[in-house]
Amino acid sequence: MRLDLSYDGTDFHGWAAQPGQRTVQGELEQALSRIARVPVQVTVAGRTDAGVHARGQVCHLDLPGPVLATIPGRSDRAPADALVTRLAGLLPADVVVHAAREVPAEFDARFGALRRRYRYRISDGPTVHDPLRRDVLRHRWPLDVEAMARASRALLGEHDFLSFCKPREGATTIRTLEQLSWERPEPGRTDEGLVVATVVADAFCHHMVRSLVGTLLAVGEGRKGEDWPAQVLAARTRQSSTRTSAGSAPLCPPQGLTLEGVEYPAEADLAAQARAARVLRG
Template identity: 80%
Template sequence: MSEHHPDTARLRLDLSYDGTDFHGWAAQPGQRTVQGELEKALGRIARVPSRVTVAGRTDAGVHARGQVCHLDLPRSVLATLPGRSDRAPVEALVSRLAGVLPEDVVVHVAREVPADFDARFGAQWRRYRYRISDGPAAHDPLRRDVLRHRRPLDVEAMARASAPLLGEHDFLSFCRPREGATTVRELRELRWERPGEGRADEGLIVATVVADAFCHHMVRSLVGALLGVGEGRRPESWPAEVLAARTREASTRDGAGAAPLCPPQGLTLDHVAYPPDEELAAWAARTRTLRSPLPAEGP
């Protein structure tokens, strides 16, 4: 169980942002970040320091449509937010945040949640989408969430090469490991499609990537490895060879090493899923338990 003062309310915020002009999510001195702008706005409204915990930190240039974070506010402060209006405190918080946040960050919904809710450790799975424009007919200069790629890509080959990556593996070759953290993840979906006429993202190539969690740079490395297949520079077997290598050493012309990293601008955090309220504490405790490294895989 998490320690939580009865006079404090835990709030969940659902938000979106255009990551183009941010130096990532995490607050950093001298840098414009999403966390920095959000905590600054909360401080102006609540007039108390407000620290947020996020579902997944995004890199510089990465976007979000379905980001989630939580914070704790004294109930005495929360009660003052509506002022003389008859709005609920959480509705007043969303409205007032809209007035002070920059245009590239939007908080859509605020709600009070149980004290056991943890935006980071309580998440069951996360979904990202990576969008690519691989020809002039699909290039849209007004979209900042799409990678403009110069070569045509073979979507079917990329889809076939993705299949061996599904399941639970040590994704060291696709991650920048953090000290003391595991690189074992369960990749639940890695799907490629080119939406047809009348569908959202018509003409683009869209990768949908779902996992229980992602280590640093994992999605961008998965896409980076598969771009080589889509261009015909690498065989369809190569991403699986990169996975089996379990290394941070660079790849060679004839050998597999760490996956290349694709640019950030095509990547969007799309959705984060959580269990029912009664399962929050157990799920967060399970997630905090460091998973043991998997045994070495066969050839």
């Protein structure tokens, strides 16, 4: 079963379940287990940090046929439709499951994904800051969006992003960055007046998006030249920067970051994509 969901990450200690912490996975698995009356575990497309939001998150779970048949209760609804309705009654207000559907056994929310798309939203002046929005970083200095866009180009393509990642033992930090663009939407467009980064890659390692944005903020503020991100990339290090050399990327706050969507191949290609991703990431 595939679930498509959104959440406001402000009051969560990230996605991944942790003892004694309020997490998205913890809330979702608790609700699913109450409905199914058996322990349920989910696999997510991309684990988000504490304070990070999602508009297009995807996860999958496996339910035995007899358990699936009990979900509609006495109604004649399909199990997937009934699951969405019942989850709405159990989940807190800051998590919404928009859709559920049965998918082939080959579907894997994590390894089957072709690419993930994030957006980071920044207000760099009091005229555009909306205190009601919790998905925007309030920044104290004006940003040069054009300089940030030019500096981002050197990061596109396949690279070792060690300087931008918190690596896991035994896992690769090589990723293919497909898009890193910056814009200030004009009046009448969504997010008008904000500074918006769109970041797309086949996958991301831990803290990668926040580190990319943190590095480009230094360029936008004028503290670093447009060649600075390329220097950080070439350093391939977790050591801090010095006065004479580039080091690991600075980490920006989480609240401006939103997972916007995850793209998957056609059903016929799901198994091949999952196999390839496991080899690549292992």
